[in-house]
C-alpha cells in the first residue's frame with residue numbers, strides 16, 4: 475500500500491481522512507487499542523460519558539477544523555457551554571482565572587496578593603528567567619505562584635516542573651498591577667479572559683464519539699488491536715506485537 479498510518483487517535487484519523495478526501499484509497503491505520511480516539515476516547519459509565527484522557531471538549535478557532543469535525547458529528551449534536559470554573563483555595567472559592575478574580579478574596583488576602591503582584595519580576599523590570607518555576611514566580615508574583623500555579627502544575631505534570639521549559643508560556647495573560655487594583659476596587663474580573671471561555675461538548679455522548687464516527691467511515695482502512703512493536707524505516711516495514719508485518723511506500727507515525 476502507499477501509506478501506513480500508525481495510531482488511530484485524532485492525528486492518525488485526521489491524516490486518514492485527508493488522504494480519503496484527496497481520493498487516496500491505498501492506506502491503512504494500525505491502532506493498538508480496541509477502538510479509535512486515543513487520549514480523546516470516552517467510556518459510558520453508569521449511563522454517563524467519562525473522558526478517559528481527562529476532561530475533553532471542543533474549542534477550536536479555525537472554522538475549517540470545526541467544519542471537518544462537524545462533518546462526522548453534526549453541529550446540532552453538540553451542546554454549547556459558557557465556562558464557569560471555580561478555584562478552591564485556603565478555604566475560599568474564587569472564579570477562574572485566579573489572577574483576574576483576586577477581588578473575590580477578603581480584603582487582607584487581596585492586599586497580600588496585590589503586593590505580591592507589585593513585586594513580581596515582570597512588573598519590576600527583572601530579566602525574564604529561563605526555567606519554569608522561576609518564570610511562573612516572575613510572571614505571577616510569589617503568592618499566586620506558590621499558593622496556586624506551582625502546586626496546580628505539579629499535580630498535572632509531576633514534581634520536576636523545570637523540564638516543561640518556558641517557550642510555550644507566552645499564552646499566559648499578563649498580570650497587571652493596575653488591572654488587579656482596578657478589579658479589586660470595582661469588584662469585577664479584569665482583562666481578556668483566557669482560552670476556553672466557551673466550548674462544545676456532544677449532547678448525547680462523550681467527546682470520544684466524534685473520533686469513533688471518523689473511524690467508522692474508514693471501514694476496513696483501520697485495524698484495531700494492532701500494537702506496533704518495530705518500525706524499520708529502511709525497508710519501510712512495520713511489525714506488530716501479534717507478529718504481523720506491514721509494508722508501505724510511506725509510514726506516518728502518530729504514536730506518542
Ligand SMILES: Cc1cc2nc3c(=O)[nH]c(=O)nc-3n(C[C@H](O)[C@H](O)[C@H](O)COP(=O)(O)OP(=O)(O)OC[C@H]3O[C@@H](n4cnc5c(N)ncnc54)[C@H](O)[C@@H]3O)c2cc1C
Pocket residue numbers: 480481482483484485486504505506507510511512513514527528529530531532533700701702703728729730
Ligand atoms: C489532560 C488533557 C486534556 C486535554 N483536553 C483537551 C480538550 O479539551 N480538547 C481537545 O481537543 N484536546 C485536548 N487534549 C489534547 C488531546 O488529547 C490530544 O491533542 C490528542 O489526543 C492528540 O492526538 P494524537 O492522535 O496525536 O495522539 P493520541 O490521542 O495519544 O493517539 C495516539 C494513538 O496511537 C495509539 N498507539 C499508541 N501506541 C501505539 C502502538 N505501539 N501501536 C499502534 N497504535 C498505538 C494509541 O492507542 C492512540 O489511539 C487534552 C490532553 C490532555 C492530556
